[in-house]
Amino acid sequence: MITMREIAMDEEQLNFRNDLLQAMGPQERELLLPHLEPIALEVPLILEMENSSVHDVYILESGLASIVASFPGGRDIEVGIVGREGMTGAAVILGGDQAANRTFMQVSGHGFKLPAAVLSQAMEESRALRGLLFAYVQTLLAQTTSTVLANGHAKLEERLARWLMVHDRTDGATIWLTHEFLAVMLGVRRAGVTVALHLLEGKGLIRSTRRQIAILNRQGLIEEAHGSYGAAEEEYRRLIGRHLARWPPS
Amino acid sequence: MITMREIAMDEEQLNFRNDLLQAMGPQERELLLPHLEPIALEVPLILEMENSSVHDVYILESGLASIVASFPGGRDIEVGIVGREGMTGAAVILGGDQAANRTFMQVSGHGFKLPAAVLSQAMEESRALRGLLFAYVQTLLAQTTSTVLANGHAKLEERLARWLMVHDRTDGATIWLTHEFLAVMLGVRRAGVTVALHLLEGKGLIRSTRRQIAILNRQGLIEEAHGSYGAAEEEYRRLIGRHLARWPPS
């Protein structure tokens, strides 16, 4: 196994794309570094399974993972997203061992795998690391809260606009996924997504072709989301972004 | 100010109705006890305000508090509930100082007020207390997650049935509140609540009269909720209930 420690030695300068790793001080990072295993994260890799022990947590450098809850009866819905601004393993951060929800890769990317036990131990040793990761859990809560709001009050088109803002967490302006997939994430009908995408496209906010959606007008999408986008992101900025120079991206 | 410490000295035996206080070991409780100030919690007391510092947290012995998120544009929706199974101040538990959402009393009761600084200090000192409260934060997350699911996939009548199960956290089988209030909590129209209540009443699950709703058939309500009730409660049992003999109530 090649660890990031060894890579770092060669490269002298560490440059993580993950915001949490970036936000850590050198001391905290040093606790984790020797155990970070670079790994390709391909769709549809499952990172955590509901009601199952979490052996490893994943820190994303690129790509996106969805946290979904299952409705008894087979229907799923997305309750959170993890990109390069975060990591999986909220339960581990909170001292638990079982995941409450399934988390899987939704857009391929890469990142690091870290044994849950190492993370727990490092948090034990570093107060600053605890502070950062607890702050991150708060942002996850804010994200879920914001999703409750969107699902409760916003129309499909607004929710779709909100969702498409995940492109904040990706590189480039194109998101690769199918309408079917979006439908599951939003908990709506596939055909409904198709129609809503056309509406957004008609307004010049996106361009949608087979399996891909290009974001043309970021600001316009935010407005289209009618307030359902923003609160969670503001919370991230407040809690974690202050450690970072580069948030929001671009 | 009369603290619980002094009361305890008189009474010899402590008997808290709050499940967290009950689940704590004697040592952890001892850290908090001298600072717990008994307090009446009347509707519509605001316990936390969004984007404001949290000076005190509240540990409920009876009554119910709602955690609501605001949709820009004035519409609110409930994202969590706190009763005698929990406490306010999730942000404080996670080392923060600002609340993300508003929390207010929804059914009058009583409980204890505890300075946030004391809680932080106590958590600093006791590993067991940290463990318990982090577990509680996990249950809050589970609750919010479950709400996403319900808002996303469940019909009004099902969501109402799910909501009415809050009576788990109250004493007696009657809940006192108006249709208007329920409508805000569920993020739906007042008239819709009226109709849905009649449907449930028609099935013999509840009896609804002015300002009050009596639960007649707990199990029936759970079935009516079609799976949107249960997951969060199971999580509570797993994470915290094991410390308690008396969960679920009755």
Add this chain to the structure above:
DNA sequence: GCACCTCTGTACGCTATTGCACAGTGTATT
């Protein structure tokens, strides 16, 4: 006892979204 206010019951037309179904189009396979 009367006036007033809050809360509940009910109605009606409207909109968003669903479930279902099927046709068309792009991409990969052989």
Add this chain to the structure above:
DNA sequence: AATACACTGTGCAATAGCGTACAGAGGTGC
């Protein structure tokens, strides 16, 4: 080049829930 499959586009009747409006019922204050 032909075939197969996955994905997208579209239509239609059905339904859930909305906005609005108003009448009746229950409780409170004078």
